[in-house]
């Protein structure tokens with residue numbers, strides 16, 4: 001790592017509607033590095049998505065969970081939660097697509113939040129490879145600049161590997177000068193078990209409404225990775241989704257089990273990508289009335305103060 005006085009380090013929230021390429025950007029930035037996971041427990045408020053370290057900078061990309069659920073954000077409560085999460089970062093990296101020519105509902109919610117937030121925003125305009133004329137990305141920039149004043153604009157293509165270093169440079173220019181927070185070889189800051197439960201929980205939140213998200217906990221019953229069990233070819237995860245009422249169980253399982261299947265396959269895909277293993281994921285749903293009020297249950301689920 002470089003001279004500490006010039007070194008920049010801080011937290012960047014990665015925001016954007018689904019499918020704009022957030023995961024692709026992270027993967028491209030980390031190149032071939034498999035998302036190895038450190039056994040160090042989670043220390044930050046937000047889920048750390050990855051840690052990008054070079055000789056001169058360390059950018060800790062975090063997820064801001066509330067923003068994945070615009071349905072709930074509309075309700076006001078989650079919007080506030082998301083805003084609070086955003087206040088714990090130094091910079092917001094807002095990802096949009098180069099072909100965007102109108103602001104959709106999901107971006108509308110994000111823009112509203114960003115407009116009232118006192119954090120610098122880097123507008124990452126992804127998928128420039130899809131444009132016939134490269135400079136047309138400026139049309140997307142003009143569209144979003146009607147709502148926010150980004151501190152920097154970074155056109156890029158995660159798939160073609162273009163503009164990634166420029167994006168990292170634009171973000172790190174806005175970070176405080178301070179030494180690295182994490183060791184330089186650390187790519188993520190959470191245990192694999194914790195990551196698995198958070199990813200499963202996040203998929204449930206995306207698919208459910210009203211009181212269900214607040215009544216859900218995920219308990220990892222079994223986690224067998226090929227690293228710890230050399231005989232294993234796959235990583236095996238068995239988890240129980242805990243809810244408070246039978247009706248909530250029905251919602252999560254869905255008609256003929258379709259909802260649970262969908263949640264399971266989305267969680268499996270994301271975990272395979274982030275853990276770097278092929279995965280066998282099995283989910284159960286169990287009703288535990290009042291689990292949120294039981295200190296013993298909370299402890300078992302890992303919610304320790």
Ligand SMILES: Nc1nc2c(ncn2[C@@H]2O[C@H](COP(=O)(O)OP(=O)(O)OP(=O)(O)O)[C@@H](O)[C@H]2O)c(=O)[nH]1
Pocket residue numbers: 016017018019020021022023024025126127128129130156157158159160
């Ligand atoms: N043409 C092109 N496609 C891209 C680029 N970056 C990502 N994609 C594609 O866009 C799709 C969505 O990419 P993801 O990285 O999964 O998007 P995301 O924002 O993480 O999506 P969510 O996890 O649903 O929020 C995938 O099919 C990617 O291959 C790019 O630079 N160019």
